[in-house]
Amino acid sequence: MPTPRAPATPLWRHPLARPVAALALLLIVAAVFVPGFLHLEIKDGHLYGSLVDILHRAAPLMLAALGMTLVIATRGIDVSVGAVVAIAGTVGCVLVGSHGLAIAFAAALGAALLCGLWNGLLVSALGLQPIIATLILMVAGRGLAQLLTDGQIITVYEPASFFWLGGGYLLGLPVSLFVVATVGGLTALLMKRTALGLFIQTVGINPVAARLAGVRTAAIVFFVYVYCSLGAGLAGLMISSNIKSADANNAGLLLELDAILAVTLGGGQLSGGKFSLAGSLIGALIIQTLTSTIYAMGVPPQVTMVVKAVVVFAVCISQSSAWSTWRKA
């Protein structure tokens, strides 16, 4: 949405200030406790280091979070993201060897599109509650993907160009980052240069008023689910390109939860309405930084979850407005 050009509020009041601060704090903690965490070097002609890893690993999550942001902005939720990741990755891997890159990508995104259309249909035409509508695909989706592979992990050996999306480098940086930047940029442009952002928020805040004002509420809702699935499809291709295989049962497992978490950490409200694409991207980075830091610090696996929980609590509470008033009092 067009933001006011002359922000009367100081910089630290900016809605993104707190997520950014949380991210910075995490990085500082990591840098202090893990020697060389911030170290970057050039290896094989590209940047190499934990920071690059974080960006690289967060890419699929960022794609999923972008879509989830819009879905949540319309008061919806999409729990089928992980399943769509599995479907798209599988379709891509099954076809890429025999039919070539272009067809495999088109088919994978086509499959994701179908998933989105299905979700959109259930939510906007049939009027099912979003969580149930998408739960159906969440349950069945992995089954469909496994059906394609007969339960096997499909390993891709050829063509090498397939590995470029999830493992290649461009200008010294992972290709996946450029993909996220492009998708994110295009989405932001779509939101700013068209009325889509306005409509999405309107539908999320007050669907009744939106309808009376002449907004095509059903079409908007339909769109966000399709968009979200497409993003998930791209993420699926990225993940399977990265590990050079499709694992229908495990690819993108619980990605939907992380995506929702990313959106909320970035300041999005699950009750719909105002959204921030940049905030969600930062939210995704917070999650990945946390995971990477935990790995790097050598936290024992059985403690990992507790650490994660505590950090999420801390980040949320520090971001709440009640906290600031509380502290002052």
Add this chain to the structure above:
Amino acid sequence: MKRLLAAPSFTSWVSVVLMAGLFGAGAASYTGFASTQVVLNLLIDNAFLLVIAVGMSFVILSGGIDLSVGSVLALTTMVAAWLLQVAHWPAELVIAVVLLGGAAFGALQGMVIHVFKLQAFIVTLAGMFLARGLCFLISVDSITIDAPLFVTLSQTQIPLFAGAFLSPGALIAVVVLGAGLWIAHCTAFGRTVYALGGSEASALMMGLAVGRTKVAVYGLSGFCASLAGLLFAFYMLSGYGQHAQGVELDAIAAVVIGGTVLTGGYGYVAGALSGVLVLGLIQTLIAFDGTLSSWWTKIVIGALLFVFCAVQRLLSLKKAAG
């Protein structure tokens, strides 16, 4: 008929009819399906889910959500097992402690949600990580429970008629359901929960006890989760950090299938029963079929879920139009 159609509980009735249809289909296709014990097994096997779903109903009716229930269940089994097997506490005390602990865990989440004005989703998601993580801090391995009380409760069969039986766990679940119904419809707390779901801002302006109710709702859900944990412990006789993975989604699905609206305010606690039974029936159907591969199992569950929800929705729409 007309009155039935006009009743606000129409959606719930649709569920019951559809469920009967589903059962009929099973009875027609598979031998041994149409037996009393199969029906009772639905209740026995899903007792813990029913208890969680009752707690979840309140949370969802109040316009919130609680993702931590599955983990709290696991934590309860773990703590109970540890206290019984390692610390050798008496079983009655252990039961009291874990129930209180679960309620406190839930209430604490409610407090964080209320005081810091945070979203329930994110707080309970963190609660989910926390509870699951605490399990592994106690032990990564499973702990077998052999306390006599638990073993007895686990293996008692309450005979009904013609050889059919019910487990104590199932009985407890039914009692919890009854209590839930009573609380929702006959107490001020229950009505405030509905009011919160209808419009929290209005409830606040109407001078209702918004904060207290919110904390209590999550406390209740935590209590139900730990009670479900006990039922689970009776059922499995073990404490384990991986128990009941993803049960929160099952519970939410059950509540929503039972006709409660996820955004709060509309629905019935009784719906939880029909939701749980539908999910259970779908699984029983698949187990009786016994020819589906792992992936077809998922697809068929999804498809049945879809058919059920779509039919339910279309019938409700038709009623709204007519």
Add this chain to the structure above:
Amino acid sequence: APLVMGFSQVGAESEWRTANTASVKAAAKEAGITLKFADAQQKQENQVKAIRSYIAQKVDVIAFSPVVESGWDTVLKEAKAAGIPVILTDRAVKVADPSLYVTFIGSDFVEEGRKAGKWVLERAAKAPGGALNIVELQGTVGSAPAIDRKKGFEEVIKANAKLQIIRSQSGEFTRAKGKEVMESFLKQRDKKIDILFAHNDDMAIGAIQAIEEAGLKPGQDIAIVSIDGVRGAFEAMKAGKLNVTVECNPLLGPQLMQLAKDIVAKKPVEKRITVTEGVYTADVAAKELPNRKY
């Protein structure tokens, strides 16, 4: 009437598991046994439900691969009361009364860990110089294979003080997580990594990619040992990227069916039946690869 067997599988979480299921299904067909198959999607409660439904259907014999070891007493008692014999496959259970099941056929995870440890021990004996640093990719936290394989491995390598596990993190049995965790290990530049022990082949395959991307040679710069022996592992060994895999044989279908027939025919069977499992190193990989069925 043909024999009816109810079989409750854990899920389809890995290639190994899928091979296991396929073997059981094929063997049942071969043996003329009617198979009632149920997938529990990794949930114990679902397995209990399935077993109860088998009891209600009055099958002749019940077999299942338990998700967890504990918590089976009640339902197995019900099966016993209904007079249905129970066979455990793949994983054992802890029950107070061992007569609740007739026999257990499957691998021993602790033994697998030991085998992996022995290979490392031998390598350490040959290697000159000081300490050898090991990193470990664990399976899903709390799962039986992860706990047991770790236990067996640690038990054996204790014998040599040169061997040290410097890092251990869960890779959740998947390629993607295995790769991510390995990437993180490789970024720690304080200690050189000599050996990687992965709780399954999938994580090892993911880790191999991470090692290559870090500019190192898997199998040479870092020795890799993993467990399962799936086809992908043999391919990696053939390419010289994986040093050894400890087989965990999923193909126990034929043995299971034979057992079922014996039990129904009231023939005596042993309480514990192990499946034949080998340890395959890179040098035999090329020869062995065409024989792999999974």
Add this chain to the structure above:
Amino acid sequence: MNLPITSTPVLALSGIHKGFPGVKALSDVSLRLFPGEVHALMGQNGAGKSTLIKVLTGLYQPDAGAVTLDGKAIAPKRTEDAQDLGIRTVYQEVNLCPNLSVAENICAGRFPRKSWLNGGRIDWAAVNAEARRVLAQMDLDIDVSAPLSRYSLSVQQMVAIARALRISARVLILDEPTSSLDDAAVQRLFTVLRRLRDQGLAILFVTHFLDQTYALADRITVMRNGETEGEYLASELSRLALVNKMVGAPPDQQPTRLDSRASQTGAPVLSAQGLGRRGALHPLDLQLKRGEVLGLAGLLGSGRTEAARLLFGADAADAGHVDMHGRTRRWHSPREAIAAGIAFCSEDRKHEGAILELSVRDNILLALQARHGLRLVMSFDEQQALADDYIQRLGIKTPSADTPIGQLSGGNQQKALLARWLATKPAVLILDEPTRGIDVRAKEDLMDQVRALAHGEAGMAIVFISSELPEVLHCSDRLLVLRDRRAAGEYRRGELDERSVLEVIAAESA
């Protein structure tokens, strides 16, 4: 009737300050409430009346200042606290739960219970009886067990009042309770209020209707721009003086009235043929010509809103159709009606109008943009200019066009929503209670604007619905009276006076 001023006030506020980011809503406000009086709080839109009330009831915490009840300082933190202290409030917007039944909305918080012997559960029979009893005071006989959302806004407003009346209290606060009530309902409410006053209750009453103020109030406090302008005895303050104190300008001449000539009405733009919907409106014929204002008059629930909604396609008609520019149309959604040039400003601004969290600019732009589709209708600067233009023309009091509309006072929200529809330059404009919650001055401006829009070059055809008969009579060129959800008569301007219309409206249905 006035109590001597020497008696001590029940409730006193002094030196209240309250600021929101960027706005100073209240500065140094004082107010005294005496037992047994009706105290009117008057002021223009955005003067700070509602904010003051919210401070009083603990919904907002004042930045500075003191509130005393019976001489003791109180600091309510929640409405709950205020309620326990005996302060009952009806807020400006209907703040009830749409999902609960009418009876529950009235009794929630203090349900009649069965005895402990019977389990102490809520006594539903008593709840319903109690609700019926309170509503009966206002002559409202509805099914109290039906959910609140089933009823129109005016009924909901009565329910909100009933809720406040149910429990005896020390202080009763009513923030524009009559904004969508018809005359009869207002009279019944007043009867109740007078009785309560005579019982010693202190009543604080906010309204924009001068008639009502003088009919009821003993004392008047005037607020202007977030400050107390002064406190007066109603009997000593003339209407003109009151208006001047509110507006803060020297006495103006009577605002220029438009000529009462019957306007040049042109070709029919929109007509309805047998338009109806089961249970809501009997088939209705109606014609609307270019450049005319058609007033719809009727009692609560007479079907005016429903008629408007059907014309606009907000509800699907199950009988009849509309003719727009000579073409027969059946609306499937408001979109089609908007595309054809119809605009509809709903009576329920909170639920059907305002997008509370969006800026005033976006709210104004919404309908225009929606008609255009996804391509932006205009550049950001032009949007800003358009919004600023309407803010200025309609006198919307807002810090900037970027302020979320939810932070505006009720009346100003209403104006912004009117701007939304004016921006679409419709051929037909349907206004359902557009004067709701607008102050005296703004109301006159609005009515002048309405007539200007119709009679000026734009030549808009306007449907004007208001529960205020004088307004309807003043505005309309033609008047359609509805009764019991069907047309009861149609009159040209000047054919009828207020009295006779009232007779038609209230006539016993056959």
